[in-house]
Amino acid sequence: MDVVTILEIVIGISVVLVLWTTIENHIFTVTSYQLKEEKLPKEFDGVKLMYLVDLHNTSYGRDNRRLKAAIEKQQPDYVLVGGDFLSKPDDNFVAAIDLLSFLAKRYPVYFVNGNHETRMKHNPEKYRELYQDFYSMLTGLGIKPLSNKNVVLKRGAAQIRLHGLELDESYYKRGREKPLTKQAMVRALGQCSHKEYHILLAHTPNYFESYADWGADLTLAGHNHGGMARIPGVCGVLSTQARLFPPYTKGLYRIPPYKMLVSAGLGSHTIKVRFFNPPEVVMVTLYSGKDN
Secondary structure (H helix, E strand, O other), rough: OOOOHHHHHHHHHHHHHHHHHOOOOOOOOOEEEEEEOOOOOOOHHEEEEEEEEEOOOOOOHHHHHHHHHHHHHHOOOEEEEOOOOOOHHHHHHHHHHHHHHHHHHOEEEEEEOHHHHHHHHOHHHHHOOHHHHHHHHHHOOOEEEOOOOEEEEEEOOOOOEEEEEOOOOOHOOOOOOOOOOHHHHHHHHOOOOOOOOEEEEEEEOOOHHHHHHOOOEEEOOOHHHHHEEEOOOOOOOEEOOOOEEEOOOOEEEEEEEEEEEEEEOOOOOOOOOOOOOOOEEEEEEEEEEEOO
């Protein structure tokens, strides 16, 4: 095989890969889960939670029409947003703000910061008033930010508790993963009452063991973008912190009786690579009963 032939093959493969990742970045899926939860009050049987994370200011069609239509079709009872809706600070954030405004007019919406929002929040000398403007917009729309806070969701006489965990930037550093202790969880969120059913919004899935140890019955996470490229049916290849074959990238994970759902996210930033890994909306329906 001569040099020209090899070069042609390399160019051909490169073109296919570029086209593939371009297509995958623009076509999202809706992934549905049905979970039986023994601690879930019967009044919440059949409750529908929509989980959105890692939008990174992406738009699917003009004014995000395709994404909005998919959300309305699912008719969720609650919309839970796991952070990183924003991306680079020089973006205008129009897509993120427009989508959040759309959601707030139709559903109860709860929001926890991802590492991008947290970075803007704690570095005003670099990002000026961007985070404060964003936070004011959220609260003005009636969206409830959960930065190390919790809210009670009620149906009839029954209730469950929704928590939002915001970790500081030290937990997101590449190559130097900081341990998260149960004591740190308690300092951030308080003690977890095992009598109630607890849902935890935690942007990064990398600390599932700590979330379970604290007592989160169901954790919803994202951050790793599904592993960017996936080996179909096996695993994700690379985390957003440049870790090869990270343990939590996409799907349902268990440390019985605790569960964690990880979304592949709706967008990408910097390196917009996706192979066998389309963006996704996660739809969770909870049922009261014994988990088989």
